[in-house]
Amino acid sequence: MTYENRFDGRKFEETRPMEASVGVVKNAIGSARFKIGKTEAIAAVYGPKEVFPRMLKNPEKGILRCYYNMLPFAGFGGRVRPGGSRRSKEISMVTEHALSPVLDLSDYPNSAVEVYIELPQTDAGSRCAGICAASMALADAGFKMKDLVSAIAIGYVGDKVVVDLDYMEEHYNEFKDENAPKGGETDLPYAYIPAEDKFSLMQMDGEISPEDLKATMDMAKKACLNIYEVQKQALRQKFKKIEE
Amino acid sequence: MGSLLIQPREIVLPGDIIAEGMDYIPGKGTYRKDEKVLAMQVGLLSSEGRVLKVIPLAGKYAAKVGDTIIGKVTNILMSGWVIDTNSVYHGLLSLRDGVDTFVPKGANLTKYYNIGDFVVCKIVNMTSQMLIDLSTKGSNIKKLSEGRITNVTPSKVPRIIGKSGSMINMIKDKTGSKIIVGQNGIVWLKNQDPIMEVLTVKAFAFIEENAHIRGLTDEVAKYLDNEISQLKGV
Amino acid sequence: MTDINRTHMLKSLENGIRFDGRNLVDIRQPFDVKLNVSETAEGSAVVTLGNSIVMAGVTMELATPYPDTPNKGGLMVNVELVPMSHKDYEPGPPGIKAIEISRVIDRALREGGAVDFEKLCIVEGEKVWNILVDIIPINDDGNLFDAGALAALIAIKNAKLPTVTEEGVVDYKQKTDQGLPLVSEPLPVTIHKIGNYLIVDPTYEEENYSTTRLTVAVQANGNPCAIQKSGEEPLSQEQISEMVDIAIEKSKEYREILKKFS
Numbered sequence: 107m108t109y110e111n112r113f114d115g116r117k118f119e120e121t122r123p124m125e126a127s128v129g130v131v132k133n134a135i136g137s138a139r140f141k142i143g144k145t146e147a148i149a150a151v152y153g154p155k156e157v158f159p160r161m162l163k164n165p166e167k168g169i170l171r172c173y174y175n176m177l178p179f180a181g182f183g184g185r186v187r188p189g190g191s192r193r194s195k196e197i198s199m200v201t202e203h204a205l206s207p208v209l210d211l212s213d214y215p216n217s218a219v220e221v222y223i224e225l226p227q228t229d230a231g232s233r234c235a236g237i238c239a240a241s242m243a244l245a246d247a248g249f250k251m252k253d254l255v256s257a258i259a260i261g262y263v264g265d266k267v268v269v270d271l272d273y274m275e276e277h278y279n280e281f282k283d284e285n286a287p288k289g290g291e292t293d294l295p296y297a298y299i300p301a302e303d304k305f306s307l308m309q310m311d312g313e314i315s316p317e318d319l320k321a322t323m324d325m326a327k328k329a330c331l332n333i334y335e336v337q338k339q340a341l342r343q344k345f346k347k348i349e350e
Numbered sequence: 351m352g353s354l355l356i357q358p359r360e361i362v363l364p365g366d367i368i369a370e371g372m373d374y375i376p377g378k379g380t381y382r383k384d385e386k387v388l389a390m391q392v393g394l395l396s397s398e399g400r401v402l403k404v405i406p407l408a409g410k411y412a413a414k415v416g417d418t419i420i421g422k423v424t425n426i427l428m429s430g431w432v433i434d435t436n437s438v439y440h441g442l443l444s445l446r447d448g449v450d451t452f453v454p455k456g457a458n459l460t461k462y463y464n465i466g467d468f469v470v471c472k473i474v475n476m477t478s479q480m481l482i483d484l485s486t487k488g489s490n491i492k493k494l495s496e497g498r499i500t501n502v503t504p505s506k507v508p509r510i511i512g513k514s515g516s517m518i519n520m521i522k523d524k525t526g527s528k529i530i531v532g533q534n535g536i537v538w539l540k541n542q543d544p545i546m547e548v549l550t551v552k553a554f555a556f557i558e559e560n561a562h563i564r565g566l567t568d569e570v571a572k573y574l575d576n577e578i579s580q581l582k583g584v
Numbered sequence: 585m586t587d588i589n590r591t592h593m594l595k596s597l598e599n600g601i602r603f604d605g606r607n608l609v610d611i612r613q614p615f616d617v618k619l620n621v622s623e624t625a626e627g628s629a630v631v632t633l634g635n636s637i638v639m640a641g642v643t644m645e646l647a648t649p650y651p652d653t654p655n656k657g658g659l660m661v662n663v664e665l666v667p668m669s670h671k672d673y674e675p676g677p678p679g680i681k682a683i684e685i686s687r688v689i690d691r692a693l694r695e696g697g698a699v700d701f702e703k704l705c706i707v708e709g710e711k712v713w714n715i716l717v718d719i720i721p722i723n724d725d726g727n728l729f730d731a732g733a734l735a736a737l738i739a740i741k742n743a744k745l746p747t748v749t750e751e752g753v754v755d756y757k758q759k760t761d762q763g764l765p766l767v768s769e770p771l772p773v774t775i776h777k778i779g780n781y782l783i784v785d786p787t788y789e790e791e792n793y794s795t796t797r798l799t800v801a802v803q804a805n806g807n808p809c810a811i812q813k814s815g816e817e818p819l820s821q822e823q824i825s826e827m828v829d830i831a832i833e834k835s836k837e838y839r840e841i842l843k844k845f846s
Contacts, residue, residue, distance in 0.1 A: 131723045132635050133670050135410060144623050148722065150668040154410065154438045165479065173667070173675055178718040179625035179641030183756055185716045188664050189677065208364070210390065213412070215480060217438050222668035222675075224720070226639060227622040245364050248409030250390045252381065253365030301365045301388060338363055345361045345392060345407055466585040498592040498603070544596050548605040 109264025109289060113274045113281060121258065121270040121329055126238070126340035128246040136247025138340065140239035142333075143272055144229035149239035151247040154217035162218070168211030172201040172221045174236050180225045182273055197233045204237050204257065204297040204307035210250035219249070230273045230293070231259040237297050237307065242337050246344070253301035254337050256330035260296060260322040262314045264289035267321050269329045290314065294322050298330035358397045361407075362389035368402055379404025411504035411534040413437040413482055415473050420499070420532035421484065423467045431463050433471070436504075436534040439480040443471060447485035448492075468494040468538065470530060491530065497540030498547065502554050504535035509561045510554060517557070517567050524574045525550045549577055590793050597781040602790070609784045609830060611837055612636075617734075617845040619742055626759065627743025629845070631735040633785065635725035640735035642743040642764075645714040646754050649705070657704025657712035661690040661719065663732060669721035670788065688812045689719065689733045689772065692801030696770025696809040698737070703765035711752070715740060715764060726788040729774045729799050734838055741766050741846050770809050771838045773831035774799040777817065782827060784834050798824065800831035804839065808832070 112118065122143030131137035134150035141147075154168045162169065174197040178185045190198075201223065211219065221243060223236040234257035241255040261271030263278050264286070271293060274281045278291045292312025298305050305326070314322075352371025356362055366389040368380060376382045379391045380402050389395070393404035413419075413435055421433035421441060430444040445453050448469075449462050463469060470491050475483035486492040502510060511518050511531055522529055527541040527550040537554065541547035556573050563569055593603065600607060612634030622628040625641035649656060663686040667673040678686070693699065704713040717739065719732040747758040776786050776794035786794060796815030800808050808828060813819065819827075 131637075131668060133723050133725070134668070136408065146622075148668065152667070152671050156439060175666070177622070177639075177641060177720055178662070178664075178716070179622055179628065179643045182624055184645055184754070185643035185718070188662070188718070190675070214438055220667070222666065224666055224668050224722075226628070226641070227624045229624075245392050246408065248392060248406050250379065251364035252383075252388070252390065254363070301383060334365075338365075341363050341392060342361065464586050466587050468588060494588060496592070497588060498596075499589050500603075544599040544601045545605075547596075548601060548603070551603070552605070 108286070109266045109278070109282070112268065114272065118266055118268050119325060119328070121332065122272065124333065124336050126242065126336050128242055128340050128344045134243070134247075136243045136245070136249075138239045138242035138246055140235050140242065140337070142231060142235055142238075142270065144227055145225070145231050145235045146227050147223055147225050147232065147235040147239040149221055149223045149236065149243040151219065151221050151243045153219045154211070154214040155220075157216060157218045163216045165215050166212065168214030168217045168219055170202050170206045170209060170211070170219050170221065172198045172205065172223065172240065174198045174201055174223045174233065176225045176228060176232065180228045182229070197236070200307055200309065201233065201237055201240060205240055205244065205255055207302075207306050208252045208255055208299055209244065210252070213250070219244075230271055230276045231295070233257070234259050234295050234297065238333060238337060242340060245341055253299050254334060255297050255299055255306060256333040256337060257295065257297035257307060258326055258329040258333060260294045260326050260329070262290040262292035262294070262312065262318055262322070267318055267325060269325050294326070296323070296326035296330065298327055300331060300334055354397075356395055358395050360395055361392070362395045362404055363392055364390055368395060373400060375401045377401040377403035379406060407505055409505065411435070411437045413439065413441075413473055413476060413534070415476055417473045417533035418489075419471060419473065419484075419534040420494070420530065420536035420538055421469050421471055421534070423463050423465050423469060426459050426463075426465065431459070433469065433484055435482060435484075436532075436536050437482075439482055441471075441473070441482035441484045443469065443484045443486065447474070447483070447487055450487070463493055468499055468536070470494065470532070470538075494530075494538050497528070497538050500537050500539065500551055500554070502531075502535050502537055503558055504533070506558050506561050507531060507533055507535060509566060510537075510557050512567055517570065520567060520571055521550060521553050521574070524571065524578065525553070545581060549574065552577070589789070593790070593793055594779040594781075597778060597783070602783065604787065608781060609834065611785045611834070615841060617738055617841060619738070619845060624756075625739070626746060627739040627741070627764075629735050629738040629742065630722070631731045631738070633727060633731045634787065635723060636727055636731050637722040638719060638728060638731040638735045639722055640717060640719045640732065640739040642739045643716045643718070644743070644746055644754070645716055646706075646748065646752075647712060647714050648710060649712040653701070654709040655705045656701035658701070658714040659690070659694060659699055659717070660714065661686050661693065661717045661736065663689070663719045663728070665724070666720055669724040673724075684814065685719075685728055685732060688729060688799050688810075689736060691812065692733055692770045692772045692799075692810045693736070696801055696803060697768050698740070698766055698770055700765040700767045713745070715743075724788060726786045726791045727774065729772055730785065730838065733772045733801075734842065737769055737771070738842065738845055740764055741769075768803060769839070769842060770801040770803050771835045771842065772799050772801040772810070773834045773838065775827040775830050777815075777819070777823070782830060784830060798827045798831070800828055802832050802835035806832050
């Protein structure tokens with residue numbers, strides 16, 4: 107037996123239901139909320155502010171700093187102690203790398219833009235939800251961006267390539283039918299820039315055949331283009347009424 | 351040849367394809383990719399001939415030479431005062447540009463401007479490295495000594511002032527408030543009547559919410575008349 | 585250092601009106617609550633009070649009890665002032681502001697006897713439940729004490745215990761329909777003093793101008809059960825009495841909201 111039906115009944119290429127909105131944190135210069143299934147991220151942008159440690163300054167353009175953080179009750183198990191972990195520091199860094207290619211911060215030399223991403227609940231795909239929220243928040247803040255960035259986690263679960271894997275699929279062997287053979291639990295988060303047709307984030311945890319790996323890229327693009335529309339719609343909702 | 355896919359005065363988002371073909375020229379807030387012009391910022395599309403631009407609807411105040419701003423003193427140096435301009439970069443008000451009279455050596459600079467003071471000043475110079483020079487020369491009001499400071503969204507300042515000051519003057523008339531609007535979104539106001547003062551601030555909020563409406567000045571006038579008559583009725 | 589806004593605020597308060605037009609003891613609108621905002625938490629709520637938005641989440645932990653209270657479970661309240669919520673906050677461990685809010689809310693709940701800790705005992709001396717509450721502002725525009733405490737109380741009130749397997753392991757993914765032993769609902773009300781004026785439900789700006797404050801936790805029967813005075817200015821007996829009276833009066837408004845969302 108193989109992975110014929112997804113645990114939650116979705117089609118293999120189907121993403122979970124999404125919700126997106128901007129302007130949720132009034133104190134910030136830009137902010138957004140992005141929810142996919144039970145994974146939710148809130149992103150708020152502050153700055154640009156002048157940066158004083160000389161080492162961090164870039165005299166040609168502003169720099170982007172991202173801070174990804176799961177709230178203590180956001181994990182599936184017990185409480186997660188607050189404070190950065192190695193995992194959150196790494197996710198913060200790959201988030202910066204996913205977003206900075208689209209940003210034009212040449213108007214802000216010697217300054218830093220700070221994006222804070224907090225997650226009140228997660229069900230896999232959290233770094234991708236964070237990137238989706240952060241991208242909307244940066245646009246909401248009025249920064250120059252070549253495009254939004256959309257992100258999704260593709261999975262190789264059991265023996266199938268699936269879009270938007272959830273926690274159970276990430277732990278397939280724990281939840282699969284007893285008689286089914288052990289299968290893949292591979293997680294591939296991707297971030298995609300539609301205007302450039304390029305990926306700005308790619309990671310993989312687990313084994314996969316080269317053919318399936320290449321197939322995940324096609325699925326990631328398609329899924330990201332759908333998410334892109336959701337993100338744009340959220341921005342339009344806020345600014346639409348300004349049209350005269 | 352070329353075609354415009356989005357009409358001027360419509361909202362554009364980063365990555366939106368505004369035009370196809372080499373006919374159109376990418377101006378501020380847009381860029382060219384292959385044979386297309388794309389938007390780079392959330393804003394209103396505008397066109398001047400074949401040049402396409404985006405008027406940003408959000409963002410921190412972008413300091414420019416000639417602007418009159420209300421700044422806050424954050425530090426005092428030998429050479430003058432460091433000013434928070436409400437933009438990304440701080441400004442400097444030199445002794446010479448901040449004080450009309452001669453400043454003797456060893457003078458106590460706090461008696462001119464102290465930390466925490468709000469100052470009405472003009473941006474007279476900006477370098478490419480974003481050093482901002484300010485001056486109070488030529489203005490009657492330099493240091494604000496009474497009244498209240500509030501913030502408005504910098505991109506809404508033109509609406510709050512109105513064409514040739516029509517909006518702000520109408521608000522001053524109806525509320526009796528004294529108002530100075532800084533281009534940087536910092537606003538000073540003062541009114542003997544505290545209720546009228548609160549109403550003035552509410553008028554700013556009304557403008558921010560409804561900046562997109564046509565005939566906004568009339569709408570704000572109606573809003574104020576309404577509020578005032580309700581207050582009188584109490 | 586000068587501050588014309590502070591001078592002006594005092595003048596305004598003298599006329600009985602605040603910068604946003606409220607009377608001195610008015611609570612902001614909107615004043616609203618959303619339940620179950622986090623499915624991974626055992627209980628959660630978001631309180632909106634004016635522009636302040638505060639989230640609280642409850643996690644249940646199976647633990648060994650303290651040796652001196654072998655038949656009691658525990659409660660821990662933690663506030664994190666995340667940098668997302670205000671430009672003044674930076675990443676890092678909790679500073680004194682966060683610590684104080686945590687301890688005051690903890691005191692209100694604990695000394696108000698909110699939780700029957702003995703009912704959290706599963707096996708005396710071996711296994712108890714601990715209630716871990718985390719309070720996080722999403723947008724801080726003042727009054728985190730009151731809004732945070734309300735969010736925490738509502739989250740505890742709506743929390744459900746996770747199942748425990750036969751092997752004694754918690755299965756967080758399966759919630760039971762068993763709630764927590766909440767036996768009283770103490771609600772803190774913080775009164776701030778700006779100049780000689782007492783105000784309730786301050787904005788962030790008003791908090792900055794407040795010279796001293798008194799947080800009074802009030803039970804449903806109108807009895808105070810916990811108090812914190814903070815700030816450098818001392819208070820007279822009359823002032824304290826007046827602040828306590830205002831707190832008891834205002835707690836009824838907070839309690840109205842609590843009733844609606846329980």
